[in-house]
Each structure stands twice: as structure tokens, then as C-alpha cells.
Amino acid sequence: MTTLTDRYLAATLRSVPAGRREEIATELRASIADMIDGRTADGLDASAAEREVLNELGDPAQLAASYADRRLQLIGPAYYLVWQRLLIVLVSIIPAIVGLVVGVVQATTTDNAGGAIGAGISTAFNVAVQIAFWVTAVFAVLERLGTSLNLPRWSVDQLPESPAERDTTLVNVCASIVMLVLLIAVLPWQHFQTVVGDDVRLPIIDPALWRSWLPVLIAVLLATIGLEIAKYRAGRWTWRLVAVNLVLNLAFAVPMIWLLLTDRLFNPDFVAHFAWLRDGGVDTLTAVSALAITTTTIWDVLDSARKAHRAP
Structure with a gap:
């Protein structure tokens, strides 16, 4: 194999479990060789065929993740909708309440109305960021651990009777x-x-x-x-x-x-x-x-x- 293929193999194997590297290296090297042979049989130059094959295989890190069965996403589809709905509810309500309370307290305890408004806005923003970070972090950990949320399966009974008519949300x-x-x-x-x-x-x-x-x-x-x-x-x-x-x-x-x-x-x-x-x-x-x-x-x-x- 040429240096280009060796470099690709090294980049791929770097991200896979050590116990499987030899097995994956043998399998991947054979697959690359077969793909190159197929293209050279069609008249393509060996060097060009090798480059084309490696480009087709794509990013070594992504290929390694597929071999290691590792998710390349922070929150997968099993948790995404629950995460999204919870985050929307929390960010829609809590930052506004905390920001308003801080602003009112500042306005009534200091002689600085502008500072009170700024304190309320900055507090609301910081609370929203903290909520988004920690909720996302918790769901990312649940995703990595494969923890079941034990949510009831969706069924057609959950369909609203007239979705087109509902103009207000909970x-x-x-x-x-x-x-x-x-x-x-x-x-x-x-x-x-x-x-x-x-x-x-x-x-x-x-x-x-x-x-x-x-x-x-x-x-x-x-x-x-x-x-x-x-x-x-x-x-x-x-x-x-x-x-x-x-x-x-x-x-x-x-x-x-x-x-x-x-x-x-x-x-x-x-x-x-x-x-x-x-x-x-x-x-x-x-x-x-x-x-x-x-x-x-x-x-x-x-x-x-x-x-x-x-x-x-």
C-alpha cells in the first residue's frame, strides 16, 4: 500500500478501541485495495484511483465512529424532542421571571433606573444560558449512557382532534x-x-x-x-x-x-x-x-x- 493509504488507516485507527484496531485495519486495508483494483481495472491510474477511493470513504474520524458504533451527535433522536420541549418551556418562563424580579429589586433599592433595567436583562440572559447549558448537558449524558426515559410510546390517540384550528400553545x-x-x-x-x-x-x-x-x-x-x-x-x-x-x-x-x-x-x-x-x-x-x-x-x-x- 502507498503512503497515502497508510496515513488514512493511521488516522482512522487512532479513534477506534485498541482491542479492535488490528481487525479493523485488516478489513479496511482489504476494502481499500479491492476498491482501488476495481477502478484500475476500468483504466484509471493507480494513484488517481487511490485518491478517489479515499475521498469516497470520507473523513477518517467519521469512518472510525461507524466502526466503533459511536454517535456523532450531542443529542440523538431518542431524546431530542423531549429535550426541545423541556428547553422551550423552561427558557420561555424562568429567565423572564428571574430577570423581572432582579430588575424590580434593583429599581427599588438603588437610585439607578437604567442600571436596574440592565441588571434585569443581563440576569435573564445569564439564566437562559445556564438553563440551556445544563439541560443540554444532562441530556447529552443520558444519550451517552443510553438511559431510558421510560416515556409512553406515541399512539394515534395523542393526535389532536383539529390541529389546524389550534392557534394557542400550552x-x-x-x-x-x-x-x-x-x-x-x-x-x-x-x-x-x-x-x-x-x-x-x-x-x-x-x-x-x-x-x-x-x-x-x-x-x-x-x-x-x-x-x-x-x-x-x-x-x-x-x-x-x-x-x-x-x-x-x-x-x-x-x-x-x-x-x-x-x-x-x-x-x-x-x-x-x-x-x-x-x-x-x-x-x-x-x-x-x-x-x-x-x-x-x-x-x-x-x-x-x-x-x-x-x-x-
């Missing part, structure tokens, strides 16, 4: 419900736990609103959770659900915008405690919040109407 509904629950929890939390320095606790929202608008807004958020559940059970947006969505959006957005624009939402003592809020920051925060609420409300209603119109 992941999206769960993410929406988690965000709504978190928003409801933030309201009493900010009243009792907001620390602005030297163990001084000042609510962000005017405490007087607990006797008027805050219970109403919490009731609207709870009703919105019910809407999310009803939407998932229906499998898609219907015009009746769109109408309920419109009413709930207006029931939340109109009071919030009115409270913002009339300077009744934020606790005056909280605003007075921070220089950036006293020096015009509260006006900027009011304008941005009102714009965000308006934009989100319009988009949510139009998006639900579009999906209801598109549904069969």
Missing part, C-alpha cells in the same frame, strides 16, 4: 399566566417590601389606591388569567374571546393611564426620595409607561382579532 398560555401572577404578586410586595435605603420602606404605588383602584386592577388581572385558560381550552381565539379580551384590556389600561397622567399612581413620598424622579424623571417614566400600556393594549386586541379572523 407554553404561551403558561408563560402568560406566570407573568400575570407575578404582576399580581408585585403589587402587595412593593407595598410591604420596597426598601429605599437605611431600612426605610416606601411603597412605590400610592397606598391610598388600595382603597380604590388596586383591588379593581387585581380583579381584572385575575379575570385575564381566566381568559387565558378559556383561550387554551377553545384552542384558538374566537370572536367572543376577542370581545372579552377587549373589555379586560380597556378595564386595565384606562384606569392605569388615567392614574399615571393625573399623578395619582406613584407614592409621593417614594418620588420625593429619589433625585432622578424629583428632577423630571417621574414625568418621563409616566410618559413611557402610558405609551407602553397604550401600545401593548392596541397590539394585543388587534392581534387577537387577527387570529380570530384567520381561524376557520
